[in-house]
Every structure is written in C-alpha cells, then in structure tokens.
Amino acid sequence: MRTITLGLLGLGTVGSGVVKLLQAQQAKLEQTAQVHFHLKRVAVAHLAKHRNDPLPSGTTLTDNIDDVLNDQDIQVVIETMGTVNLARDVIKKAIYRGKSVITANKDLLATDGPQLAELARFRHVDFMYEASVAGGIPILRVLSNSLVTDQINQITGIINGTANYILTAMSSAGLSYQDALAEAQEKGYAEPDPTNDVKGIDTANKLSILSQFSFGRALDPHQLTVTGIDQVCKQQLAAASQLGYAVKLLAIARRKGDCIFTFVGPALLPQTAQLAQIAGVQNAIEVNSNALGTTVYTGPGAGAEPTANSILSDLVAVADHIMNFDCGKEFNGYHNHLTTNSINDLPQAYLAVAKQAPPVDLAWQKTSTNNDRWAGITPTLSTTEAAALQKQCDYPLLPIANSWSL
Numbered sequence: 001m002r003t004i005t006l007g008l009l010g011l012g013t014v015g016s017g018v019v020k021l022l023q024a025q026q027a028k029l030e031q032t033a034q035v036h037f038h039l040k041r042v043a044v045a046h047l048a049k050h051r052n053d054p055l056p057s058g059t060t061l062t063d064n065i066d067d068v069l070n071d072q073d074i075q076v077v078i079e080t081m082g083t084v085n086l087a088r089d090v091i092k093k094a095i096y097r098g099k100s101v102i103t104a105n106k107d108l109l110a111t112d113g114p115q116l117a118e119l120a121r122f123r124h125v126d127f128m129y130e131a132s133v134a135g136g137i138p139i140l141r142v143l144s145n146s147l148v149t150d151q152i153n154q155i156t157g158i159i160n161g162t163a164n165y166i167l168t169a170m171s172s173a174g175l176s177y178q179d180a181l182a183e184a185q186e187k188g189y190a191e192p193d194p195t196n197d198v199k200g201i202d203t204a205n206k207l208s209i210l211s212q213f214s215f216g217r218a219l220d221p222h223q224l225t226v227t228g229i230d231q232v233c234k235q236q237l238a239a240a241s242q243l244g245y246a247v248k249l250l251a252i253a254r255r256k257g258d259c260i261f262t263f264v265g266p267a268l269l270p271q272t273a274q275l276a277q278i279a280g281v282q283n284a285i286e287v288n289s290n291a292l293g294t295t296v297y298t299g300p301g302a303g304a305e306p307t308a309n310s311i312l313s314d315l316v317a318v319a320d321h322i323m324n325f326d327c328g329k330e331f332n333g334y335h336n337h338l339t340t341n342s343i344n345d346l347p348q349a350y351l352a353v354a355k356q357a358p359p360v361d362l363a364w365q366k367t368s369t370n371n372d373r374w375a376g377i378t379p380t381l382s383t384t385e386a387a388a389l390q391k392q393c394d395y396p397l398l399p400i401a402n403s404w405s406l
C-alpha cells in the first residue's frame with residue numbers, strides 16, 4: 001500500500017483531535033483511501049508544554065514550522081494553529097513547495113480564501129477546509145457536491161458553537177454570560193481569544209465561506225453589518241421566551257436576483273422553529289433551495305473530535321486526488337458576480353424591552369411584563385421608526401428573523 005506523509009501544524013484542541021482520530025480510525029481510513037498515512041512531524045509553539053496524549057511512534061514534535069515545510073517527504077500539511085498572518089505565510093509556502101493543505105482556519109479563509117484557492121489551483125495541489133464552517137457538519141461538501149444542480153435561495157445558520165452554548169446556558173440553565181463563556185472555553189469550543197465568537201465575527205467569517213459555496217460569491221466580512229451576543233442580557237432572553245420566541249445568533253444570506261442580502265446577529269425565532277431547538281454547541285444550517293425545498297443539517301459545531309472528523313474527511317479526498325494525479329481542482333469552483341446588501345436596512349419587526357410602556361400609537365403584536373420591565377414585539381418598523389423606538393428602550397432592539405420582506 002502506498003504511503004502519504006503528513007505534517008501537522010498545531011496540537012491544541014483541533015490538532016490533538018486529528019492525531020487521536022487518525023490513530024483510532026487508522027484501519028478504516030486506510031481501507032477506504034487505500035493509502036497508509038504517516039504523520040511524520042507536528043509543529044507546536046511550546047515544545048515543553050505538557051501534552052495529555054503521546055504522539056504515535058515515528059512522529060516527531062518540533063517548535064520550528066520550517067521542519068515541516070522543508071521536509072520533502074511531507075505531501076499534505078494540516079494547519080490547526082489558527083492566526084491569520086502566520087498561517088497565511090505558512091500555507092503559501094506549503095503550496096509553493098507542492099504540498100496540499102487542509103485547514104480549519106475560517107479567519108484566514110474569510111480574508112484570503114479565494115487567493116489561496118487560486119494559488120493552489122495554479123500549483124496543482126489541493127486546498128480544503130471542510131472543518132472551517134460548523135465544525136463537524138459536512139456542510140461544504142453537501143453544498144458543493146450534493147446540491148450542485150440545485151438553486152439555493154437562502155441559507156440560515158447557527159454557526160458558532162460558543163455563542164449558541166452561551167445563549168442556551170443563559171436561557172435554560174440561568175448561567176451568567178461570564179460563567180457560560182468560561183464553560184465554553186473550558187470545553188475547547190471558544191477561540192483562544194473569544195472576541196470573534198461573541199461579537200459575531202466568527203459567524204460572519206463562516207457566512208462568507210457558506211456564501212461562496214451557496215451562491216458562488218464570498219462575502220467581504222468587513223463589509224457586513226455584524227452584531228454579537230455580548231450585549232444580549234437575561235431580561236431579553238426571558239422576555240423573548242415569555243412571548244414564545246428563542247434568541248439565536250443567526251447568519252443569513254439570501255439571494256434575490258443579482259444581490260445577496262445578509263444578516264449576522266442575535267435575532268428571535270418562534271420557539272416552534274427547527275433552528276430554535278438547536279442547543280448548546282450544536283450548529284445548524286437551513287438551506288432553502290428550488291429542488292429540495294427546505295433541508296436542515298445539524299451537528300456539533302466545535303470541539304476536538306467533530307472538527308478533526310471534518311479535517312480527516314478532507315484528507316481522504318486529498319489522498320484520492322494524490323493517488324489519481326488529480327490535485328489542484330478548487331474545493332468549490334462555482335463563481336458568480338453578485339452584489340451584496342444588508343437585511344438590517346429593511347423594514348422589520350423587533351423585540352423591544354423598556355422600563356416604560358412604549359408609545360400607544362404602535363400596533364403592538366404581543367406584550368408582556370418581566371419583573372419591572374415591559375416587553376413587546378413591534379409591528380414592522382422602518383429603520384427611522386426603529387431608531388426612534390430604540391431611544392426609549394434600555395436594551396438594543398432585537399429583530400424578529402424573517403419579518404423583513406424581500
């Protein structure tokens with residue numbers, strides 16, 4: 001059996017998951033791919049750090065990334081370090097040296113994905129990143145393979161495990177925001193710096209990748225209007241629940257003609273909606289398309305083994321291409337010229353929470369009181385009307401998902 005030699009960059013939550021699963025599923029992997037995988041080198045930042053699991057025999061640990069890049073035996077580099085600038089440099093070098101690359105680094109993909117994909121195509125190597133969106137859910141392959149002949153109209157996702165874990169823990173277990181975040185960090189769901197998780201930036205980065213696979217157009221995350229969950233408080237969650245809604249950090253991209261309308265932020269879903277049931281670290285992506293109608297893909301959105309599983313599914317695909325001298329095809333070769341717009345600018349309904357009752361001239365659909373606070377679901381408001389109402393509320397207005405008309 002032929003051997004494919006691997007190099008791994010990073011041995012944290014995801015990297016150690018890769019090593020563990022590679023060992024545990026070695027026999028099945030080798031039978032499926034008809035290849036023996038040899039993990040030759042693993043690069044880390046801190047050589048002396050205590051590691052729970054020993055590396056397989058024949059694998060060496062280094063704190064010099066060049067040991068991996070300069071090793072001519074290594075055909076596939078798996079990048080699980082994170083960071084943008086260092087990872088970009090390293091991945092470019094690996095590609096230039098004829099190595100295929102697998103990464104879970106959505107921050108890098110959101111900024112440099114198209115350029116790196118182009119470079120890999122030019123150098124006839126593979127560049128794959130199934131694990132970059134929704135951890136263990138194989139959503140990118142579903143979009144690029146299974147739905148290739150379907151026309152996608154809208155994708156709606158809960159695609160940050162940390163944020164969903166925090167919102168669930170705050171609303172169901174009554175945890176404080178800080179305690180819920182600490183739990184998500186301890187379980188390895190959060191990024192080393194969780195700012196991107198809680199501020200919606202990680203969600204925006206993943207939506208950019210999903211949009212590329214759904215509509216052939218990656219989004220520029222810097223041009224998206226993005227709101228996080230760091231301002232969502234228990235009073236809003238309780239009010240939403242009393243009124244029959246759940247608050248979720250949603251990513252939405254909807255195609256209308258030649259435009260993609262986007263939304264990234266906390267929003268209310270009716271408690272009966274399928275996405276409202278997604279709890280803890282689970283993620284979900286609802287796809288609305290012409291041929292299939294509505295399909296929903298759910299699973300763990302973060303964590304060592306789910307993410308490693310997605311990385312190793314990429315490895316099987318890369319191995320197949322190496323064996324068949326067929327590397328260099330784009331992971332998703334669909335490209336379209338589309339403009340973008342923000343759903344936030346459309347008239348929509350909101351959850352408003354205020355100390356005093358709101359102006360009586362608005363036809364409130366539902367109201368309730370919550371301790372000393374008043375809460376209600378507004379009718380559809382223009383952005384000007386919403387801004388005026390916001391001045392009377394002590395918490396940010398939260399939009400009702402899909403109340404906008406497009």
Ligand SMILES: NC(=O)C1=CN([C@@H]2O[C@H](COP(=O)(O)OP(=O)(O)OC[C@H]3O[C@@H](n4cnc5c(N)ncnc54)[C@H](OP(=O)(O)O)[C@@H]3O)[C@@H](O)[C@H]2O)C=CC1
Pocket residue numbers: 009010011012013014015043044045046047049063065079080081082083086104105106107131132135188189190191192301302303304307
């Ligand atoms: N955690 C998750 O559930 C998911 C994470 N991802 C992505 O996967 C990537 C890794 O995340 P995660 O495993 O959580 O991160 P961790 O912080 O747990 O691990 C990072 C690893 O990279 C190593 N590293 C950092 N800098 C360098 C360097 N300069 N040279 C060599 N090694 C270095 C660290 O070494 P050392 O151990 O010595 O400190 C560590 O082993 C990120 O891009 C993240 O966004 C994607 C999906 C899910």
Ligand SMILES: N[C@@H](CC=O)C(=O)O
Pocket residue numbers: 132134135159160161162163189190191197202301302303
């Ligand atoms: N921090 C991320 C990890 C996976 O991408 C998350 O919580 O979803």
